[in-house]
Amino acid sequence: MIRTPLCELLGIEYPIVQGGMAWVGTAELVAAVSNAGGLGTAGGGNASPEEVAREVRLVRGLTDKPFGLNIPLAISEYADEIVGLCIEEGVEIVVIGAWRPGNHIARLKEAGITVMSVVSSVALAKRLERQGVDVLIAEGMESGGHIGDVATMPLIPQVVDAVGVPVVAAGGIADGRGLVAALALGAQGIQMGTRFICTTECTVHENYKQAIIKAKDRSTMTTGHSLGHPVRALRNPMVHEFEELERRGVTEQEIIEFGTGKLKLAAIGGDVINGSVMAGQIAGMVNDIVPVKELIERIVAEAEEIIGQLQGVVS
Ligand SMILES: Cc1cc2nc3c(=O)[nH]c(=O)nc-3n(C[C@H](O)[C@H](O)[C@H](O)COP(=O)(O)O)c2cc1C
Numbered sequence: 001m002i003r004t005p006l007c008e009l010l011g012i013e014y015p016i017v018q019g020g021m022a023w024v025g026t027a028e029l030v031a032a033v034s035n036a037g038g039l040g041t042a043g044g045g046n047a048s049p050e051e052v053a054r055e056v057r058l059v060r061g062l063t064d065k066p067f068g069l070n071i072p073l074a075i076s077e078y079a080d081e082i083v084g085l086c087i088e089e090g091v092e093i094v095v096i097g098a099w100r101p102g103n104h105i106a107r108l109k110e111a112g113i114t115v116m117s118v119v120s121s122v123a124l125a126k127r128l129e130r131q132g133v134d135v136l137i138a139e140g141m142e143s144g145g146h147i148g149d150v151a152t153m154p155l156i157p158q159v160v161d162a163v164g165v166p167v168v169a170a171g172g173i174a175d176g177r178g179l180v181a182a183l184a185l186g187a188q189g190i191q192m193g194t195r196f197i198c199t200t201e202c203t204v205h206e207n208y209k210q211a212i213i214k215a216k217d218r219s220t221m222t223t224g225h226s227l228g229h230p231v232r233a234l235r236n237p238m239v240h241e242f243e244e245l246e247r248r249g250v251t252e253q254e255i256i257e258f259g260t261g262k263l264k265l266a267a268i269g270g271d272v273i274n275g276s277v278m279a280g281q282i283a284g285m286v287n288d289i290v291p292v293k294e295l296i297e298r299i300v301a302e303a304e305e306i307i308g309q310l311q312g313v314v315s
Helices: 007-008 027-035 047-062 079-089 104-110 122-128 152-162 176-184 207-216 235-246 252-260 262-267 280-287 291-311
Strands: 016-018 040-042 067-071 094-099 114-119 135-139 167-170 189-194 218-221 231-234
Touching: 007 016, 016 027, 016 040, 016 262, 027 040, 027 047, 027 067, 027 291, 040 047, 040 152, 047 079, 067 079, 079 104, 094 104, 104 114, 114 122, 122 135, 122 152, 135 152, 152 167, 176 189, 176 291, 189 252, 207 262, 235 252
Parallel strands: 016 189, 040 067, 067 094, 094 114, 114 135, 135 167, 167 189
Antiparallel strands: 218 231
16 A cells, blocks of 8 residues: 555545646546545636636535645736635645745635645745645646646655655656656655546546547647746647747737637647647556546556565665
8 A cells, every 4th residue: 555644644545646737627537536545636727716616616516535726826817816715615725836926825824724836946845845835746847738847857856855845746657657756756646637637537628638648758849938938738730830939939929819728729629739738748658548546546556566576676
């Protein structure tokens, strides 16, 4: 049985977190992960407080297990209201994605909420620990969605060495080998995004899932560097056009307008040509669509087997 202190802290059975994913990590997926013993996380994206409240209630209707709510503080225009809503609704775990958290962490902590934060550097990890974050999710640049510029392998041990709070490893993990590697690097658990998209309970459009299934190791690329917020997605005509706009040096406003709504177009509309199919480099290793419970149990069983085999390496 793979258990770490993170399991006690979050009230979960397995140290496996489903990362918040705007438009993709809907209530069905979140509840399925929590019901299977992991931690599901609802993706707030830039949704309004009313939409977020509805999502929280939907998840509550599907599970009585702990789950998290992801608030991208840096981009959400409703950050203040959503923090208030978490407090009113009694949300137990909030995952913030922020480089300027303001006084939000203090407000959440005063309300007794466990605060987790996604970080992509040692400096940010240290700053957020000082501000009272309970768990840091160190996310490498292999990840799908918005990324930093350090890869998972060097990032995890450096963050682990720099902070005292539990660290969860994210980026490029999809199976038991990844879980064992993350634990070996000093993390107390893993967060996956891309792998959880290809599950029965994920409500994303079937075309999105099939695009990930077809992907190979080099199928993703990054855009948005000119905006300072790079994003990793599967290569398709949309990202090539995005790249071309950046190369031509069009205005920031034009690039933002071009990119707006593209994830929704792929995730809900199923347009994987003109939409943004955000996914990580691990997409090349995702080859099936399985129920969440089966996936989590498979990862844990595989990790236990590997740990057993590794004993034999030591003579
Ligand atoms: C489609 C998609 C949407 C995402 N949206 C968010 C988001 O809204 N907030 C966030 O903090 N992370 C977001 N992420 C990152 C994931 O939560 C997770 O950390 C990441 O996918 C882990 O790397 P992996 O894709 O290699 O598993 C997103 C990732 C994907 C693939």
